[in-house]
Amino acid sequence: MNGDVTSDTPAPRPVLTRARIVQAAVGLIEREGADALSMRRVAAELGVAVMSLYNHVPNKGALLEGVAEHVIAGLELEDDPSEPWQTRARALVRAFRKVAHDYPRCMTIVLTHKIDTQLGLRPAERALALADAAGFDGPTSVRIMRALMAYALGAQLRETGVVKTLDNLVETQAESWAKLDAAEFPHVVALSEELASHDPETDFEFGLDLLITALDALPRGRSQSR
Amino acid sequence: MNGDVTSDTPAPRPVLTRARIVQAAVGLIEREGADALSMRRVAAELGVAVMSLYNHVPNKGALLEGVAEHVIAGLELEDDPSEPWQTRARALVRAFRKVAHDYPRCMTIVLTHKIDTQLGLRPAERALALADAAGFDGPTSVRIMRALMAYALGAQLRETGVVKTLDNLVETQAESWAKLDAAEFPHVVALSEELASHDPETDFEFGLDLLITALDALPRGRSQSR
DNA sequence: ACCTGAACACCGTTCAAGT
């Protein structure tokens, strides 16, 4: 009858649990990078023997999937169906940007591991719902969802620097302009200043606007009511 | 005077070189997956001691960057500036899709490693060039490039299944429909058939069309003449 | 300049033993 606190021994180490293991992993990754993640490090962090982890997680791969899942669970997907579908679509895509900002160093794991919880279906459901509300037919709605997802993921990949690939090095290597022959890369050289200046928010919204605008202009298969 | 074949000893093992090492790595990855890649495996593949690799590559990270570079080098970027810019833009984005198909299992490495060769600048230069030809001003051209890149990368991420995340599991888990409560995911359930049917080419072109169409409708800062 | 084997510190995971 004394409630659920049945003992007052000083700070009894909390029980080991999959959730706690995943959280420790996420913390470690954000602090030291994905390469620093190892079963042994996680165990140490939790003050526990390595093999104890295997009581809650079958292997390292499963732990990584747990990390991906945890990040995706952080998507803030509140929605107001009474809003115009364009607004709802923007909110959805922006949610990805937000979460990528919250867990920058986990992104490479999120992008390379599947999520087999229903959690992973929430964004899909949301996108399909608003395409439906916009009056698109089924097959078109599916394609719209995929286009939005592609942009959401790709924009993050670019911005978070997960992909340091391609144009990003233009920014980070601004000092080595001299070595770029203007003959081979005339436009890159000419626009070096714009390329180096950073306004990721505007860049992101620009691309998002393009997509929404194009969707807006698309012929609808059905009436647009609801 | 006997040309460049100076000896006829039976197949003298070819010299070890960075290029050969990278190629072996790419082959190994495509055959057995990125997880199977190790310095030791690569060395074995080349019939060489592990430490020999370190004469041509400073460490594993550098080898992975070499792999990314090799894949990006495979982008087929032939271009005809006399074509309308829309056509050129489509060709550019499609080149990414092509290369992702050629090296599916290397993609996760390409997406997570920087490329500091000028090779990585070719797509950027191309995108900026065609935006210029379309009559857009500098800052807008840069944003257009970024939007195209984001879509090119994101679409690949989705399709290649690098991201098994999100809607992809809808397809792979079609058998578990029953377990999905239609209450929480009504649209996903209703469109399960469309979601499971695979036509990645059309999906890809749909999103690409959206972007090009939107760009077409955008006001130009300059005349459109070349 | 390039190759090599031995060694070191670190992995993920199996197994057998404990409670």
Place this chain on the structure above:
DNA sequence: ACCTGAACACCGTTCAAGT
């Protein structure tokens, strides 16, 4: 049911030695 230490096979990389 959960925890643990020892052991195994495998890593990346340093070092000292060879040519």
